[in-house]
Each structure stands twice: as structure tokens, then as C-alpha cells.
Amino acid sequence: MPVPRIIVPAIAVALAAVSPCxxxxxxxxxxxxxxxxxxxxxxxxxxxxxxxRFSLDxxxxxxxxxxxxxxxxxxxxxxxxxAVYVATERVVGTLDGRKGxxxxxxxxxxxxxxxxxxxxxxxxxxxxxxxxxxxxxxxTVADGKHQxxxxxxxxx
Numbered sequence: 729m730p731v732p733r734i735i736v737p738a739i740a741v742a743l744a745a746v747s748p749c750x751x752x753x754x755x756x757x758x759x760x761x762x763x764x765x766x767x768x769x770x771x772x773x774x775x776x777x778x779x780x781r782f783s784l785d786x787x788x789x790x791x792x793x794x795x796x797x798x799x800x801x802x803x804x805x806x807x808x809x810x811a812v813y814v815a816t817e818r819v820v821g822t823l824d825g826r827k828g829x830x831x832x833x834x835x836x837x838x839x840x841x842x843x844x845x846x847x848x849x850x851x852x853x854x855x856x857x858x859x860x861x862x863x864x865x866x867x868t869v870a871d872g873k874h875q876x877x878x879x880x881x882x883x884x
Contacts, residue, residue, distance in 0.1 A: 755863075758824055758878040760790015766800070778804045784817055792878060794821025800834070812837045816850075823880070828856025832865060849880065858882070 765785045772779040779802070786796035798817030805811065815834040821827070831853035836845040847865040854861035863880030 755879055755881050756824065758791035758876075758880065760788060760792055760876060762786050762788045762792075762796075762874050762876055764874055769799075776806060778802075780804065784815060786817070786819075788819070788821065788876065790876075792819070792821065792823050792876065794819045794823070796820075796832070798832075807839075809838060809840045823858060823861075823878075826857035826882070828854060828858030828861075830854045830858050830861050854882075 763786065766782045767785075769781040769783055771781075780800075782800045782802065784796065784798040784800055786798075788794045788796065796817045796819045798815050800813050800815035802811060802813045813834065813836045815832075817832045817834070818829060819832060820829040831850035832847055833850050834845070834847045837843070845867065847867065849861055849863045849865070851862070860883040861880060862882075863878060866877045866879075868875050868877075
């Protein structure tokens with residue numbers, strides 16, 4: 729199962745509202761581009777679906793200057809354009825000049841043009857100057873370029 733069929737359409741139309749639990753803290757936005765490489769690790773083709781596992785390697789540019797490393801699990805079906813994925817990713821670098829690391833959890837599903845994608849910062853995963861980081865990442869793909877918008881908050 730080719731990766732772009734699962735990943736690229738799923739991230740192209742990602743729109744998610746920030747959780748109300750962040751409302752009391754001042755929210756910030758970090759925008760930029762990122763490069764992503766996926767490599768298949770394992771596939772299991774069976775009746776009605778294919779299970780896949782992939783490695784993720786990313787390089788973020790812009791307000792988030794960092795590298796991301798993770799793993800993704802996928803399920804593709806025999807129906808073109810129908811698939812889901814979950815992934816975890818550790819991001820290490822600087823966010824608006826603050827050094828540290830944090831983790832992301834991805835949950836995506838697509839059925840034809842009906843697409844949902846939610847990418848949250850894992851609670852309590854921030855380290856260094858990013859300790860206490862909360863927020864949500866939105867990914868879009870325009871003209872073949874991957875873009876991110878990270879809405880985030882840090883403790884005062």
C-alpha cells in the first residue's frame with residue numbers, strides 16, 4: 729500500500745479546534761514548512777484490509793526549527809481513498825526560540841473526501857524550556873509542500 733494514498737490526502741484538509749482546556753492560557757501560533765520521509769517497516773495484507781507500519785522522519789522549518797521521529801500504524805481497505813492511521817512522534821529542537829522536546833499523537837481517517845485529522849501534543853511530554861507545553865498541530869499540503877500551524881500554550 730503506497731504511503732501517499734494514506735498520508736497526503738489525510739493531512740491535506742486537517743482542521744481541528746483547540747480544546748477548551750487551553751482557554752485560560754495565552755495561545756501562540758507557530759507556522760512553517762516541514763519535510764517528511766516515510767519508510768515501510770512491515771505490511772500484513774489480509775481479507776478486506778492491509779495493516780501497515782512505517783517510520784517517520786521530519787524536519788520542521790520556521791518558528792519550529794526541529795526534527796521529528798516517529799512510527800505510524802495504518803489500515804487501508806480495498807476501497808480506494810478509505811484508510812486510517814495513528815502515529816506517535818518525538819519533536820526535538822526550538823519553538824519560537826525555546827529549546828526542548830515534546831511528543832505528538834496523530835489520529836487520522838479518510839473515506840473518500842471525508843477526512844479528519846487530529847494531532848495533539850502529548851500531555852506532560854514537554855522538556856527543557858518547553859516543559860508544560862500544550863496544544864494542537866494542524867497540517868496542510870499546498871502545491872506539494874507540507875505546512876504546519878501549531879497553536880500552543882506554555883505555563884506563565
